[in-house]
Amino acid sequence: NAGVTQTPKFRILKIGQSMTLQCTQDMNHNYMYWYRQDPGMGLKLIYYSVGAGITDKGEVPNGYNVSRSTTEDFPLRLELAAPSQTSVYFCASRDRVETQYFGPGTRLLVL
Amino acid sequence: LAKTTQPISMDSYEGQEVNITCSHNNIATNDYITWYQQFPSQGPRFIIQGYKTKVTNEVASLFIPADRKSSTLSLPRVSLSDTAVYYCLVGGDNTNAGKSTFGDGTTLTVKP
Numbered sequence: 001n002a003g004v005t006q007t008p009k010f011r012i013l014k015i016g017q018s019m020t021l022q023c024t025q026d027m028n029h030n031y032m033y034w035y036r037q038d039p040g041m042g043l044k045l046i047y048y049s050v051g052a053g054i055t056d057k058g059e060v061p062n063g064y065n066v067s068r069s070t071t072e073d074f075p076l077r078l079e080l081a082a083p084s085q086t087s088v089y090f091c092a093s094r095d096r097v098e099t100q101y102f103g104p105g106t107r108l109l110v111l
Numbered sequence: 112l113a114k115t116t117q118p119i120s121m122d123s124y125e126g127q128e129v130n131i132t133c134s135h136n137n138i139a140t141n142d143y144i145t146w147y148q149q150f151p152s153q154g155p156r157f158i159i160q161g162y163k164t165k166v167t168n169e170v171a172s173l174f175i176p177a178d179r180k181s182s183t184l185s186l187p188r189v190s191l192s193d194t195a196v197y198y199c200l201v202g203g204d205n206t207n208a209g210k211s212t213f214g215d216g217t218t219l220t221v222k223p
Contacts, residue, residue, distance in 0.1 A: 004154075035213075042198065042213040043155070059212075090154045099145065102154025 001026050004103035006091050012109045013081040021076040021106050023091030029101075031094040032074040033058075034066065036087040037105075043090060049074055081110045115199045120218045129186045131217050133199030136180050144175060144182045147198045149216070155198060159184070186219075194221045 007022045025032065030051045035043040045058030049068040063085060065077040074093075078085060088107050092100040116134040123129045135144070143162050147155035159166060161173040161182070172185040186193055196216040 040215075042215040044213075088152075092154070099157050099160060100147075100155070102156070105152070105154055 003027065004091055004093055004101050006089075006103035006106050008106060009104070010107045010109075012111060013078075014111060015081060015083065017081050018077070018079050019081070019108075021078070021089055021091075021108075023074045023076065023103060024072050025074075025091075025093040025101070026072065027093060027095065027101065028071060029093035029095055030071065032068070033092045033094070033100065034064070034074070034076045035090045035092065036060065036085075037090060038087050046076065046089075078108075083110050086110045114212065115201055115214050117197075117199055117214065117217045119215065120220070122220050122222060123189055124222050125190055126188050129189050129193070129219060129221075131184045131186075131197055131199075131219070132181055133184070134181045135199070135201045138179050138201050142179075142201045144173065144179075145200045145202070146171070146173065146184045147200065147213075149196045149198065155213075158197075189219075189221045191221050191223060193219065195219060 004025045033048045034046040036046055037043045044060045046060055046064050047058055047066040049055045052068050052071050055066050055068050068074050086109050088105045090105045091103045094100045143160055145160040146158045148158050149155040159168055159171045159173045161175050163175050166173045174183040196218050198213050198216040
């Protein structure tokens with residue numbers, strides 16, 4: 001199993017540009033999450049999904065959108081990138097109670 | 112969601128036992144306690160999970176008192192490679208879709 005994979009690993013965006021962060025898991029988990037982590041801080045939940053076709057907002061959803069058309073994929077869309085969205089983005093999936101498996105992260109720099 | 116409180120940082124030396132305590136006063140009946148470890152530039156990694164009393168695996172032990180309002184992660188004989196940020200999470204089953212508040216964690220620095 002590859003686990004949770006994320007692409008790209010690193011990206012530089014200009015203010016106002018858009019992009020999609022990809023996340024794929026091969027563990028057949030229903031629950032998937034997107035977090036952002038600013039330097040020296042903990043993880044903040046952006047969006048989550050409890051299954052294909054079902055998504056909901058987390059703590060910091062503004063400026064982001066998600067979709068979940070399949071169990072495996074949970075892409076995160078950034079529209080009109082802003083410097084405040086400079087961060088490291090982690091995708092995770094979950095099996096049983098509170099055991100989340102994280103991807104390697106995407107480092108995003110908005111200039 | 113249950114809020115957790117952990118020390119911001121801790122220092123230790125190689126070979127010592129390290130205990131990190133997490134407070135979670137408003138833990139719910141169906142909540143589990145889970146600890147994650149995060150190295151720089153990596154995603155968090157599951158360490159251990161428990162509901163009550165004591166849980167032990169190959170890397171750590173988790174002590175949970177009867178009232179479950181706190182928990183202690185114990186790392187035996189730490190090495191330099193245990194330097195990382197440790198997060199305590201409290202969450203239940205599917206009642207809140209597994210949403211968790213990570214907080215800022217405890218930065219453990221192991222010195223030679």
